[in-house]
Amino acid sequence: MPHQLPNLPYDHAALEPHIDAQTMQIHHSKHHQAYVNGLNAAEEALRAAMEKGDAKAVVKATAALNFHGGGHANHSLFWTIMGPKTGGEPGGDLGAAIKDAFGGFANFKTVFETQATGIQGSGWAWLCWEPTTKSVVIATTANQDNPVKTGLVPLAGIDVWEHAYYLKYQNRRPDYIKAWWNVVAWEKVGQNFQQARG
Numbered sequence: 182m183p184h185q186l187p188n189l190p191y192d193h194a195a196l197e198p199h200i201d202a203q204t205m206q207i208h209h210s211k212h213h214q215a216y217v218n219g220l221n222a223a224e225e226a227l228r229a230a231m232e233k234g235d236a237k238a239v240v241k242a243t244a245a246l247n248f249h250g251g252g253h254a255n256h257s258l259f260w261t262i263m264g265p266k267t268g269g270e271p272g273g274d275l276g277a278a279i280k281d282a283f284g285g286f287a288n289f290k291t292v293f294e295t296q297a298t299g300i301q302g303s304g305w306a307w308l309c310w311e312p313t314t315k316s317v318v319i320a321t322t323a324n325q326d327n328p329v330k331t332g333l334v335p336l337a338g339i340d341v342w343e344h345a346y347y348l349k350y351q352n353r354r355p356d357y358i359k360a361w362w363n364v365v366a367w368e369k370v371g372q373n374f375q376q377a378r379g
């Protein structure tokens with residue numbers, strides 16, 4: 182069954198003034214849709230390459246799968262961990278895990294902002310569950326790579342591709358990252374945390 186663009190669980194303008202409605206509309210309906218289309222095409226190409234036993238075509242399709250599949254997975258998580266009337270600090274077990282790992286929420290934010298700002302070119306910064314050390318960690322990925330590739334479980338992430346912020350913030354990525362904290366749905370991230378640690 183082909184992949185489909187998930188509905189945005191709120192209006193385009195719901196994250197104003199932190200993320201503007203036009204950015205949300207283009208980001209969701211154009212950019213994310215393009216990853217969905219690319220993933221469906223890559224799956225078709227992989228099937229055809231496998232039927233032909235064409236190893237080079239398999240490798241080529243796999244590269245497209247990684248990019249568009251990551252793009253679809255990353256954005257599908259991104260929309261759900263944001264929302265109107267959110268922000269603040271995580272409580273409960275997630276809040277405690279962040280405190281254990283980073284000494285406190287304020288320090289976590291500082292480290293996260295530094296890592297997200299420092300991504301060269303396009304990519305994502307993540308809060309992840311690390312199953313081997315049973316702790317939360319910050320990770321960054323390039324382009325549309327997803328943290329599952331290195332064994333991590335993404336709980337929340339920020340898209341720092343320019344398409345995610347350029348209309349409102351232009352070159353000021355740090356301002357976008359600071360504003361993003363106001364729309365993080367920590368309740369949802371907490372649910373992702375509970376699910377990840379089992």
Ligand code: MN3
Pocket residue numbers: 208212256340342344345
């Ligand atoms: Mn994006």
